[in-house]
Amino acid sequence: MALALVFSLSFVSCDSLKNANDTQKGAGLGVAGGALIGGLIGGNITGALIGAAVGGAAGGVIGHSMDKQADKIEEALPGAEVNRVGEGIQVVFDDKSGVTFATNKADLTAKAKENLDAIAEVFIEFPDTNLLVEGHTDNTGNDAYNMTLSEKRAQSVVTYLKSKGVTGDRFDVTAYGETKPRFDNATEEGRTKNRRVEIGVSANEEMIEDAKAQVD
Numbered sequence: 001m002a003l004a005l006v007f008s009l010s011f012v013s014c015d016s017l018k019n020a021n022d023t024q025k026g027a028g029l030g031v032a033g034g035a036l037i038g039g040l041i042g043g044n045i046t047g048a049l050i051g052a053a054v055g056g057a058a059g060g061v062i063g064h065s066m067d068k069q070a071d072k073i074e075e076a077l078p079g080a081e082v083n084r085v086g087e088g089i090q091v092v093f094d095d096k097s098g099v100t101f102a103t104n105k106a107d108l109t110a111k112a113k114e115n116l117d118a119i120a121e122v123f124i125e126f127p128d129t130n131l132l133v134e135g136h137t138d139n140t141g142n143d144a145y146n147m148t149l150s151e152k153r154a155q156s157v158v159t160y161l162k163s164k165g166v167t168g169d170r171f172d173v174t175a176y177g178e179t180k181p182r183f184d185n186a187t188e189e190g191r192t193k194n195r196r197v198e199i200g201v202s203a204n205e206e207m208i209e210d211a212k213a214q215v216d
Contacts, residue, residue: 049088106152151175
C-alpha cells in the first residue's frame with residue numbers, strides 16, 4: 001500500500017500535471033487519491049482541499065468553476081495570496097492583503113473591513129462552496145495565548161463576512177496559534193507574515209452533485 005501511494009504521489013507531480021491548467025489539475029489530483037494525499041499533508045488548508053477532491057470529470061467541472069472564482073478573488077483583493085489547490089482555492093490574508101489586526105488584538109482595522117467587503121461579494125456570487133477559515137500567529141508570547149488569539153482573529157473575519165451577507169453555515173473555523181508557521185519566526189519579516197488568516201474554498205455537496213450531473 002505504501003509503495004502504491006508513493007507511485008500515486010509521483011504521478012501527481014509528473015510533467016503532464018505540472019503543465020496542466022487549473023481545471024485539469026483538479027481532476028488529476030482527485031484521481032490520484034485526494035483523501036490519502038491530504039492525510040499525508042494534513043493539518044492545514046492545503047491538505048484539506050486536496051483531501052476533499054472529487055476527481056474525474058466531475059472534478060474538472062468543479063475546477064473550472066474554481067478557476068473563475070479565484071480570478072474574481074484576485075481582482076477583488078490584489079494583495080492577497082490566492083492559490084488554486086486541487087479542486088479548491090487557498091486565500092492567505094496577511095500584511096500585504098490589508099486584512100490586518102491591531103497588535104495583540106482581534107479587532108479588524110478599517111482597511112481590513114474594506115478589503116473583506118470586496119471578497120464577501122465574491123463569496124456571495126459563488127454560493128455553492130464551503131469556507132474553511134484558519135487563524136495563525138507568530139511565536140511571540142505564550143503558546144496558549146497565541147492559540148486563543150488566532151481563534152479570535154479567525155472568528156473576527158467570519159463574523160464580519162457574515163455581517164456582509166455570506167451565509168453562516170458555510171464556515172468552519174480552526175485555530176493553529178503558532179504551530180503552523182509558513183515563514184521563519186527568527187526574523188521580523190517572517191513573524192509579520194506568520195500573523196495571518198487563511199481561507200480554504202471547497203465545493204459543497206450541491207456543487208458536487210451538480211458537477212456529477214453535468215458529466216453523467
